[in-house]
């Protein structure tokens with residue numbers, strides 16, 4: 001493999017990994033509070049369509065991002081209400097959200113007199129820096145050839161990591177996910193923490209969705225994000241609920257998705273591998289990662305929040 | 318009592334009601350707590366002590382009634398508000414986040430401003446506080462690494478770190494050795510001397526006599542009365558609690574037992590983290606004999622029980638029941654060999670919390686008639702047998718069709734013991750069978766155990782409660798770090814002697 005091809009692959013992996021970072025870090029924060037939200041796919045799609053729509057109508061890229069964030073959070077608030085206040089099964093509620101979000105996004109993309117579908121975005125995220133700085137070998141494109149949201153994803157992952165392990169709020173969050181009854185008796189408001197972090201998770205998923213429609217493939221289509229939402233849920237486990245590791249996990253999967261194109265360009269005999277087989281790669285990787293990580297003794301050190309997916313009621317026996 | 322409590326009221330509860338699923342846990346309860354006093358709260362299992370404490374601590378909201386705090390009416394919406402006013406509680410089942418460190422548990426929910434979690438500062442404060450109250454702790458240790466005694470220290474210090482004015486201790490001594498208990502009483506007196514008020518829940522009347530200034534007694538959710546401790550003797554208190562006179566049963570001395578029923582030879586059982594927890598224990602139990610295993614919890618008791626009942630494979634040694642080697646048998650084979658087992662955690666391991674009482678009572682016998690015919694279960698047998706057992710063993714509070722977890726601790730334990738006895742065991746393995754039970758329930762459970770003993774059952778009683786061990790055992794073994802470090806007939810055992818052995822101190826050769 002020559003150097004520029006490798007570079008292309010790495011750059012593409014970063015691009016494909018970025019929305020996964022947003023969604024994974026968001027889901028990590030949600031799950032750390034003890035709430036499992038399986039609706040990531042739905043929230044990402046709603047974020048994607050809302051962000052695309054806002055930018056499409058106003059031409060303003062940043063408005064698109066803001067609207068996507070709010071749309072993701074709004075959808076997640078349904079899950080928050082069902083699972084925290086009504087204590088509905090989180091699996092059921094999350095899956096419902098995924099299905100609902102997927103359908104709604106597709107509908108919104110086709111609704112109205114001038115549907116979004118097939119239209120290119122009026123504005124697109126471009127690399128922040130230009131000029132000679134990006135031509136430094138290796139680190140030039142890697143560090144300075146990225147768009148704003150890539151830098152934001154790094155900041156969010158680093159920030160979430162600091163927040164989780166070095167702040168008082170982060171401590172409360174971890175405690176609520178481990179043992180809500182103990183946290184509550186220590187004076188932590190369990191519901192508030194859970195609501196907040198389900199909404200943050202939704203907001204970040206929405207942002208991740210918008211990265212698809214405003215940066216990666218800035219034309220509205222019916223299936224703009226593939227299975228990113230589902231992969232993000234797997235990545236949470238792969239990164240053992242740590243935001244820092246989510247970055248590497250996301251890029252690994254970004255690379256796995258990219259590999260099929262890279263192999264095509266390499267020519268014989270690589271290009272003979274059926275592309276459908278290669279398209280499976282991220283999913284096979286996900287399954288293997290899950291098996292390796294969750295089997296045997298290792299599972300104990302994985303660090304899944306103890307109270308994950310268990311509804312909490314203060315006066316319960 | 319060193320210090321006279323003041324007359325200023327710290328807290329007053331008036332006419333407090335609280336129901337759960339139609340059961341009145343608190344029924345028009347009045348309670349007055351003076352500043353600077355240690356106030357004992359007495360009552361049978363299910364009398365409503367924990368409920369009352371939880372209302373004061375802001376965990377439960379009362380259905381009716383008023384709470385006055387330092388003369389002003391308050392409603393605590395949650396524990397946070399109670400803590401902010403200075404009311405803190407150490408719950409019957411500790412409320413520490415076990416994956417976090419001691420220091421992190423201190424910081425959790427603390428109203429300190431500031432975003433950053435300053436570990437260093439908290440470590441220092443925690444250590445200083447521990448020194449001040451003579452309760453040494455390691456701030457960097459994770460909760461799961463600590464013994465129950467240490468965890469309790471953390472709970473108490475956590476509240477002192479919040480500078481609470483009122484400390485509620487719900488059955489704090491149930492998990493402690495006598496020595497640890499005495500240390501706790503010293504701390505309680507120290508806190509009272511500082512002007513704090515302490516609510517102390519216990520079933521043990523001599524403890525109440527020793528440490529408290531006043532006593533309030535609850536029965537069936539109602540206040541029976543309050544007295545100054547000095548004016549009441551233990552018999553009177555017991556009568557207030559249960560409404561009748563009580564005599565705790567003790568065993569009669571037996572000279573010769575039957576044949577060896579359970580023989581354990583050089584048993585080794587692995588612990589949770591790979592290391593051996595039971596390191597070569599040997600003993601025989603004969604028919605009609607009760608062997609007591611005394612020890613501070615965490616010295617291999619759990620693993621010993623697991624190894625004997627088939628829940629964990631021993632790494633070496635043998636277990637022989639009535640002549641048959643059962644060392645590597647499955648749990649089901651143990652049950653079929655008529656080995657009964659009462660585990661420590663009633664709801665965790667002993668009973669299925671979500672199943673009904675009838676179902677729980679059949680849990681070990683359902684494979685055979687009358688519960689099943691061929692492969693089918695007979696619903697009416699569950700009902701009939703359930704009713705019979707509930708009647709015979711006086712299990713109270715059973716509501717047909719509702720999960721068993723709603724019963725009080727004493728009744729859960731009676732159900733559990735009843736189920737094991739119904740198996741007609743040859744060997745009974747009991748883990749702290751009267752832990753947390755009130756005097757009435759303790760009486761009943763002890764009677765059941767002694768009845769089985771008279772029937773010729775070989776019993777292994779593993780417990781941290783010396784009173785229980787001394788009352789029931791014919792012979793006592795002391796376990797320390799997985800080994801037997803002392804053995805004596807019950808007649809020669811005293812709480813002091815056992816306490817010393819339990820803490821790992823070797824006996825003088827002359828003793």
Ligand SMILES: Nc1ncnc2c1ncn2[C@@H]1O[C@H](COP(=O)(O)OP(=O)(O)OP(=O)(O)O)[C@@H](O)[C@H]1O
Pocket residue numbers: 315316317337338340341342360361362363364365366367368369409714723724725726727753755
């Ligand atoms: N959270 C709850 N849900 C349902 N029932 C409850 C709950 N808490 C208490 N009860 C019921 O209320 C009654 C009083 O219980 P409580 O725990 O206050 O008793 P207690 O005096 O502390 O007993 P113990 O000595 O066993 O701890 C019992 O009948 C119990 O079953």
Ligand SMILES: [Mg+2]
Pocket residue numbers: 366367368409487
């Ligand atoms: Mg209680």
